[in-house]
Amino acid sequence: TRGFYIGRFQPYHNGHHSVVETISEEVDELVLGIGSAGNSHTRHDPFTAGERIMMITKSLVDSDLVTYAVPIEDLDRNSVWVSHVQSMSPEFDVAYSNNPLVIQLFTEAGVEVRQSPMFNRDVLEGTEVRDRMVEGGDWEKLVPEAVTEVIEESGGIERIQRVSQTDS
Ligand code: ATP
Numbered sequence: 001t002r003g004f005y006i007g008r009f010q011p012y013h014n015g016h017h018s019v020v021e022t023i024s025e026e027v028d029e030l031v032l033g034i035g036s037a038g039n040s041h042t043r044h045d046p047f048t049a050g051e052r053i054m055m056i057t058k059s060l061v062d063s064d065l066v067t068y069a070v071p072i073e074d075l076d077r078n079s080v081w082v083s084h085v086q087s088m089s090p091e092f093d094v095a096y097s098n099n100p101l102v103i104q105l106f107t108e109a110g111v112e113v114r115q116s117p118m119f120n121r122d123v124l125e126g127t128e129v130r131d132r133m134v135e136g137g138d139w140e141k142l143v144p145e146a147v148t149e150v151i152e153e154s155g156g157i158e159r160i161q162r163v164s165q166t167d168s
């Protein structure tokens with residue numbers, strides 16, 4: 001079986017990584033859909049699709065799971081969003097999500113949806129990781145080591161701090 005798991009992964013953090021580990025017990029292959037793929041260089045979406053592909057690929061390099069990271073651009077039309085996803089992704093049998101809208105759209109399209117448990121959600125949340133990056137806090141322990149390397153290589157901390165400022 002092949003699964004599908006979508007997120008913005010801004011950045012890919014240890015909560016996502018735990019979800020993937022859990023899913024790996026149920027599927028042979030997993031597509032990671034990189035949502036809002038066209039967005040980058042904002043406080044909410046600091047990293048490019050390419051950087052997020054690197055975070056995911058390098059974090060999962062030692063995993064037995066066959067994974068594909070597929071950028072998915074936003075579509076301002078929920079009624080055909082599942083077709084949009086399917087048009088960009090390797091075919092999949094089951095979609096994993098906890099997001100109510102995503103669950104609704106896949107279910108209406110006849111795709112099986114499974115939910116995964118939340119891991120340490122009080123700190124393992126993209127918003128918390130980005131806040132710590134902006135404020136100079138300890139974000140590194142919330143992400144896989146490979147993600148720290150990608151962010152350092154791309155000047156990601158300086159970037160998110162700068163784009164979080166306003167002019168004047
Ligand atoms: P943001 O604050 O930017 O929304 P996020 O942590 O919610 O960050 P997403 O990219 O939106 O990250 O997450 C993709 C999916 O992963 C979501 O459906 C979310 O429910 C799930 N997820 C995120 N963090 C965890 C976690 N700690 N445990 C389990 N699932 C998680």
Ligand code: MG
Pocket residue numbers: 126
């Ligand atoms: Mg979220």
